[in-house]
Amino acid sequence: MPGKNDPIWQALASHRTRLADKALVQLFREDPDRARRLRMEAAGITLDYSKNLVTDETLNLFSRLIEANVLPHQIQQMVDGAEVNPTERRPALHTLLRTQPGKAPARLRAEAEAITDALVRIEQMANDIRSGHWAGAGGTPITDILHLGIGGSNLGPEMVSAALETAHDRAVNCHYVANVDGHHIDRVLNQLNPRSTLLVIASKSFSTQETLLNAKTARAWLANAVGETDLAHHLIAVTGNSEAASRFGVAPANALPMWDWVGGRFSLWSAVGITTAIAFGFRTFRALLDGAAAMDLHFKEAPWPDNLPMMLALLGIWYSNFYDAESCAVMPYDHGLRLLPNHLQQLDMESNGKSVDQKGKPIDYNTGPIVWGGEGSNGQHAFLQLLHQGTRLVPVDFILPLRSHHNRTEHHDWLVANCLAQSQALMTGRAALQDDGASAHRALPGNHPSNMILVDRITPETLGAIIAMYEHKVFCQAMIWHINPFDQWGVELGKEIGDAIFASFDNETDEDRFDPSTRLLIKQYLAKRKK
Ligand code: F6P
Secondary structure (H helix, E strand, C coil), X not given: CCCCCCHHHHHHHHHHHHHCCCCHHHHHHHCCCHHHHCEEEECCEEEECCCCCCCHHHHHHHHHHHHHCCHHHHHHHHHCCCCCEHHHCECCCHHHHHCCCCCCCHHHHHHHHHHHHHHHHHHHHHHHHHHCCCECHHHXXXXXXXXXXXXXXXXXXXXXXXXXXXXXXCCCEEEEECCCCHHHHHHHHHHCCHHHEEEEXXXXXXXXXXXXXXXXXXXXXXXXXXXXXHHHHHEEEEECCHHHHHHHCCCHHHEEECCCCCCHHHHHHCHHHHHHHHHHCHHHHHHHHHHHHHHHHHHHHCCCCCCHHHXXXXXXXXXXXXXXXXXXXEEECCHHHCCHHHHHHHHHHHHHCCCECCCCCECCCCCCCEEXXXXXXXXXXXXXXXXXXXXXXXXXXXEEECCCXXXXXXXXXXXXXXXXXXXXXXXXXXXXCCCCHHHHHHCECCCCCEEEEEECCCCHHHHHHHHHHHHHHHHHHHHHHCCCCCCCHHHHHXXXXXXXXXXXXXXXXXXXXXXHHHHHHHHHHHHHCCC
16 A cells, blocks of 8 residues: 555655755766666657656666556556446446457457447548538538537547647548537637538537537527438537437437447547547548557556656656655647647546545545646746746656658747757756845756657657557556546536536525525626526
């Protein structure tokens, strides 16, 4: 069990105390080979982890943590379809979604066949829509997809679309609406022609309030223009609740499956990726899956310390549990990856934001960090000040493609220079020139750790590998913290209270249900409410 009574945990804690005297720059001075040694490559990704507050002894202690928690066995259990989500009595089969047909574990043959069937349907639909064979009302070719979904049904696919649009011609434009805020759907609907618009409703449960209301609004907008008879050509659903989708008006042939063994935050690999497949072509979607599969293979087979997701996981645990780092930042130096921090935020925080162990016992150590970030170099002119001179330790993952998809060399040179400069500045800092207050304001303490994650270019393959790398990092951390990363019960209470408050707007309800502050806020809202 991790925590202060665990001997490995204790060894790590005393090692951390000893290491406190050594600055990162000193570690480089002591080992001229450090930059070359502390790096690795997998699935098209290079990880330089030399600018971390670790020594060979730290890595040895990490290996004891890995052994004690039988990580390789846990990984095997997950990919083999064991019930790794005990509170929902389910396996977590996102790795199966990207496995090449014929390579699935024998015991998962039925699930693998269902995945292959879904992929065949996705490919057919994507080809038909892109070729104009599947047209909207009156034979109008589909030019726009309105993808409605929230959480995992939105963050992954929207991030993938943004990442791929720089390199791939989009045959069809995609618009994503998640928020129930009517301003968003209004603005998007106002830009679109209903006759050439396809609605993709992505909701595993088909009961998520925000998605259903947006879908109802968009459906009414469509029906108003094309009529109820032609509506079916404009509706696709991706859901585990096909009855509800059918009641909504989605033709059975246009409903794609979402299985209970795929969590929302892993669903971009499932039929939720239909939007990616339509917009960029099925081959691009398959390449994304293949990139992730290459990372899966590495994760399953590479031993410590050459296992990239494991290394990221252990470094994260090092700072969360032994340096009391409350957060970690992700800074992609790539405009296309600007939505990656949002996706990783859900992936990590919904998975590892837990405070009881797998058996339901309270735990006394930190679990998932607050994940945040934003694209570089913009962040340099905003939040990086706090990382350089603030009082908190925030480890950073820099993500940098070495080549761009444009020909503006000077732009890319600057992007690269900025990224490399930030990681060096965080580490080296700058001493005060003189011993006075004015100089102190200009000094940077340095010694801030960061990872440098390089890819040759952002392609579907490297993007798939990056996303899978973070999924596996989160999984390893959960296994070491002894928590279940595959459920998210914490989000339910807010939904229930939201339902009750919504119901109270038009009906007298038992006011005792709400606390005094909330009661007063409801009253204030009702006084302003548009009827
Ligand atoms: O509220 C959390 C959550 O359940 C996420 O886990 C999920 O990604 C999202 O809502 C959307 O759920 P659904 O796909 O069922 O609409």
